[in-house]
Amino acid sequence: MNKILIIIHREYLSRVKKRSFIVMTILGPILLAALVIVPVFIAQMSDKEKTISVVDEKGIFYNAFPNTENIKFEYSALKIIDAKNNFDSTDYYAILYIPADFVSKPSTAALFSNKQPSITVKQYIENILKKELETMKLSSSGIDKNVLKSIETNINLATIKLKGKGLEEKGNTEISTILGMFSGILIYMFIFMFGTQVMRGVIEEKTSRIVEVIISSVKPFQLMIGKITGIAMVGLTQFLLWILLTFAIVTFFQTLMPNTFNFKNTENPIIGNSKIMNQEQMLQLNEETQYKNQGMRDIIESIGNIDFGVMIFSFLFYFLFGYLLYAALFAAVGSAVDSEADTQQFMLPITAPLIFGLVASQFVINNPEGPVAFWLSIIPLTSPIIMMVRIPFGVPIIEIVLSVTLLILGFLFCTWLAAKIYKTGILMYGKKVDYKELWKWLTYRS
Amino acid sequence: MNIFQAENVTKRFANHTALNKVSIAVPSQSIFGLLGPNGAGKTTLIRIINQITGPDEGTLFFNGEKLQPHHVSLIGYLPEERGLYKKMNVGEQALYLAQLKGISKQDALTKLKYWFEKFEIQSWWGRKVEELSKGMQQKVQFIVTILHNPKLLIFDEPFSGFDPINVNLLKDEILQLRNNGATIIFSTHNMSSVEELCDYIALINKSKKILDGSVKEIRTRFKQNIFEFELSNIKIDLKDIASNKFQILTESTEDHITKVRIKTTAGNSPNELIQHILPNAEIHTFHEIIPSMNDIFISQIEGYMEENN
Secondary structure, eight states: OHHHHHHHHHHHHHHHTSHHHHHHHHHHHHHHHHHHHHHHHHHHHTOOOEEEEEEESSOTTTTOSOOOSSEEEEEEOSOHHHHHHHGGGSOOSEEEEEOTTTTTOGGGOEEEOSSOOOHHHHHHHHHHHHHHHHHHHHHHTTOOHHHHHHHOOOOOOOEEEEOSTTOEEEEOHHHHHHHHHHHHHHHHHHHHHHHHHHHHHHHHHHHTTHHHHHTTTSOHHHHHHHHHHHHHHHHHHHHHHHHHHHHHHHHHHHHHSTTTTOHHHHHOSSGGGGGGSOHHHHHHHHHHHHHHHHHHHHHHHHHHHSOHHHHHHHHHHHHHHHHHHHHHHHHHHHHHOSSGGGGHHHHHHHHHHHHHHHHHHHHHHHOTTSHHHHHHTTSTTTHHHHHHHHGGGOOOHHHHHHHHHHHHHHHHHHHHHHHHHHHHHTTOOSOOOOHHHHHHHHTOOO | OEEEEEEEEEEEOSSOEEEEEEEEEEETTOEEEEEOOTTSSHHHHHHHHTTSSOOSEEEEEETTEEOOGGGGGGEEEEOSSOOOOTTSBHHHHHHHHHHHTTOOHHHHHHHHHHHHHHTTOGGGTTSBGGGSOHHHHHHHHHHHHHTTOOSEEEEESTTTTOOHHHHHHHHHHHHHHHHTTOEEEEEOSOHHHHHHHOSEEEEEETTEEEEEEEHHHHHHHTOOOEEEEEEESOOSOGGGGOSSSEEEEEEEEETTEEEEEEEEOTTOOHHHHHHHHGGGSEEEEEEEEOOOHHHHHHHHHHHHHHHTO
């Protein structure tokens, strides 16, 4: 037992101290954090406050343009010619010109600027003009504004999980999908990354011939288990460091630029300026805000309803046992060959179920309760990926118990199988090994 | 007292038998040569002693007890195919391998320091193994093999890859180890080093042991009553003394000294031969030709081949 610890110690330290591990540990969270930060950052980048001067010849659009966080409107009494001539001496971003005959000829309105105005500004103004004009036209043909209001409909189907005994829980299919796919891909990545590390480690020991010295001190099984465990700990370390560092980086940026990451504000950019709006606009905006708030609340509520304890625990379990099962097989492959180039023929039966699991997860996500999802989350070779995809959608306890039991049994069986191949393989040099040969090794008496 | 003993050990692989009822006895505090052509089964026997593989039949004894897993800490093994982790520091690696043999880290550090100083390789401690030459790696591995003061040491071709100076250094170390109480099983194809170092040998061919015993005894056993003289002022033709008792094998003259090899028939003492020579020539040297291990090795293996064909 003590010797296994010595082996684990070496396998762990020699990898954690490697430059590639440190680089991956630092790069991983930066990439992950970038996924969160960069889109927000880019969205806010060009958001210098822009003031637009409105030259409205008839004055019917006075105060029709609600200010946003980044676009402010000032209503000018100047003639358009003067406004244009004075443009350079002002700080205006652009001049919005609404001529007197705008209502009859909508295409006469124009936006003057000394540069190409941004598409957001253009679309924002277009939308408001369009809405105002439509309202005007509708009321002139006798349709009441309130009737119109009541026709406008927004639909977002709430998904609610029944938890039995009349208990309900608000779910969010999108979030479950993202979470499920993300965990599935992560498990796949980790099994692959660290499984091949086990294989490389075994090949390294075999080709450098140090294995003969080591197994004159310890049993081959101890060496194999020590190596697999050591590398599992490397994987867990990397995973935890990624989570911690990602969290640290995001928090750092949040405190550095509180406004950029204050999601509540960006969701309701208009509410602060409601003073200057007329009653109706305010009503309308409030309703929009309310709708948006409702969506946000739903998301927050359903995130809150996801049991992260269960998620993290099951992730760690399926990662660990999925990895252990595959790592044993990878070790067996490594022991049977003389160099990494020879691994091809033995890799296929190992990588095929892994890749199949990843591909199948796309279908499982669309029907997490179907028979395909059920069977793939029970069979040990695919269950680590598929079960993780299913768990955010809620899986009956009995299926989880079945899946967990079979995975543990599968792990024990694979380790037993791999140990038999490993024991013989590490001492075989310069022999072209095929499946027939592997079968012979399996049937050797110890 | 035998430190190691194998009785009727048989090991079969799928297609062939690697060892067929092999029995050897390795006396304590001796150097024991394990000889045989390539593929004879030496490596399999060594692996069985190291408990890397188990025998199909037969019993093994270590120091009078049945061979058990805990005995590995009393055995040191230097395999023919040397190997260390290429990317690992020399020092860390030596510590790791020593700890696997069951000595504490502190103990290992003290001992490693002693040996690194003795071999004058302290400066290698922090270097990666891949930066060392092959001979340097061999030295490190030698130290690792003997570090835990094993009672039984197994060296498989220990001198391959060393220059003559380091071969001598190693030979001295091996003799020193034996004098300090260790027993060495020594597998090699280099017969002159067998004569120089080994006290006992066993010869294995085609999975069977065909010869064993002490080196002196074996060489005496295989001597063929051949005597060599160096003579001058020969008054007769040497062929005249040839008779049914004496047979001249070779005769050559250089700088007035004639070298002659004479075989006597069994039961004839060399004194009688000298009596024949003495009146007729001046004797400068006289000695009996004892067969070299090399000759015995070749004659035994070839004889065995002929018998079995």
